[in-house]
Amino acid sequence: MVKLLGKLFIKDYQNYEDQNVRISYGIMSGVFGFITNFLMATAKIVIGLIFGALSIVTDGAETFADTTSSIITIMSYRLSRKPADKKHPFGYQRAEYIAGLILSVIILTTGFIFFVTAIQRIITPTEVTFSKIAVIILVASLLMKLFQSLFYRSASKLIKSQTLKANSIDSLNDTISTVFVLAGYLIFYFTGKNLDGWFSLIVSLIIIFNGIKLIKEASSPLIGERPDPKLVEKIKERIMVSDKILGFHDLYIHSYGSGRKFVSVHVEMDSNLSLLECHHIIDEIERDFKINSDIDITIHIDPIEEETEEERKIKEELTRILKSYNEDFTYHDFRTIKRKGILDVIFDVAIPDSYKIKDVKFLEKLKKDMYKYNKNLRLFVNIDRYYIREEENE
Template sequence: MTEFLVRHFIKDYKDVEKISVRTAYGVLASIVGIFCNVFLFIVKFIVGLVLHSVSVTADAFNNLSDAGSSIISFVGVKMAEKPADRDHPFGHGRIEYIAALIVSFLVLEVGFTFLKDSFSKIWTPETLNFQAVSVVILILSVAVKLWLGMFNRKLGQKIDSKVMMAVFTDSMGDVITTGATILSIVFFGVTGINIDGFVGVGVALVVMWAGVGIAKDTLEPLIGEAIDPEVYDQIKKFVESYDGIAGTHDLIVHNYGPGRSMASIHAEVPNDVDIGQSHEIIDRIEREASKQLGIFLVIHMDPVEMKDERVLRIREKVEKILKEMDPSCSIHDFRVVHGEAQSNLIFDMVIPIEYDEKTREELPVRLAERIKEADPRYECVITVDYDYVAKPEEGPEK
């Protein structure tokens, strides 16, 4: 069914890097979501009235809020498609995240409302009417919501959409809550004991938890999140694949909405190569990164020593000392300025950003001391850098 909908309603559905195609995926997901959730609301609301069940009614209004969420997502996706202008030179892609954040607040509001109603139901319970047909209808609604969740996950994975993955999570929460509602009705039918209010509390809490999860997922790219290791490796390998590039460091990626990223990276080039030649390579990489990776890439060129054996030996010695101190740290932009009485070692030291301030201040000092112990002629000029990649790091030696 998913492939059928995609192929018949999305033109150029394979070209997911295009903003227009991404928007079409978002619109399709929103329309399908509106239809499914309105249908489920009508069915569950009728069942809730027949059964006098607050948990079923809560579930129904949760679906109605999901339909409203799909409408907001539709508007957000369409607004995010707007091209860049004078006031917004990087486009309007982040509107999609803002729309998802609004959705999360709607979900939370529904959860809070029915949490209150469920507690009221616990204190003053109403008699439930058990009907097998109602249970069957709710089971069918679970099937619909499960399909809708999988539908959003498949589309979300295709276009790398946090919003669609959040909808998938929300749908799975709905599957759990409706399943709990079915359990309370069946339990009453078998035992005659009304646990509807207690199940309603559980339903409300799961709905609220889903709202918090959606808010977290959409706030992260708005605030600014660490680089995905796969994206880091992709860009790093792409740049380093060109002849004339000795290495890379200081990669930073800025997200301006799904499919809209800007990145900057330092590329190391041999210092004995003509600067014009290296600059030509850098320009070519930037152009081809835009075409092949869909990323606006800005490259800073760092000349590095590749042949001076004396400098290379000193660097190797410094790297060995640093590895003994803390293997999570590294160095780059290494230069040596020789003098009559001393040699200045000038380099950047990369320290994991999660280290506390005291550790970040102590590590460069300790490294400089260890280097001076190894050779009193060496004076270090160290600039501290941070690693912005989202990957676990080993802690420093204490």
């Protein structure tokens, strides 16, 4: 259904990576939710008034409130389309993340409200009035909400949208709630037992669980998270396109939305190359990223000199010591400067974020072990806590 509507209303509808296509899918999904909720709410209110069923009219009013989620979705995608300006030089794409967080908070709040209401109904049960028309409305509402949930879920997977995922969970919560209400009606009709309060309690706990889970997922990209290994591999392929690039490290990726990423990286190049030649190579790589991807990249050059025999031995000892601590430890930016009989050894040590030793204690231990090898060394060590696994940077 999502692809069919996309084919009808969205230009280049299969190019899901394109920012304009993503936004169009997001707005289309929001409009779909608004229209279906509006029609459902109108039908419930009209039928309720015709048959004098106040509960159905009330349910219709609650369905109208669901259009709020659709409006938030539409507004967030429209806002994310705005270009960067003086106050927001990185653009507005994170509005989608904020919308997802808002919807998650609404879901969690709804769960707590249901929880309190359920406890009240368990303590003081309310009278249940069975109505065939109410059952018919509930079944129709259940099917529509389930269809909404599947529609949002499909769209969220196509464009990798946390906001649409939150909409999908919201509709699924409504579906589950309706199932339990319907079950309560039928149990009361056939047995006379009123389990409305207990069923409401179960539903509220499901909604609270989903709300907490969604808040965690929606907050993660706002706080900053480990990049997708596929994205890292794509960046690596573009960086290593020239045989003059010997390697790279200190790769940092900052996401300002699905179509806005800023990357910085250090690349290693032969120190014998001229500055002009290095600049030309780096300029070409940066231009390639800008034209052929949604990434703005800044590249720093680290010159690599031909190592001396003394440097080779120091590197071997340094590697041995680091591997004795942890197999994942590596180093880079290694260089030496000799001054008055003392050899200054300068390098960065890359430590995985899972390794919990404090930097000060680690440096003390490393220097102590290196001085055992050669007391005439003077170490200048910078520690990098890397968030990209080492195998992604090989």
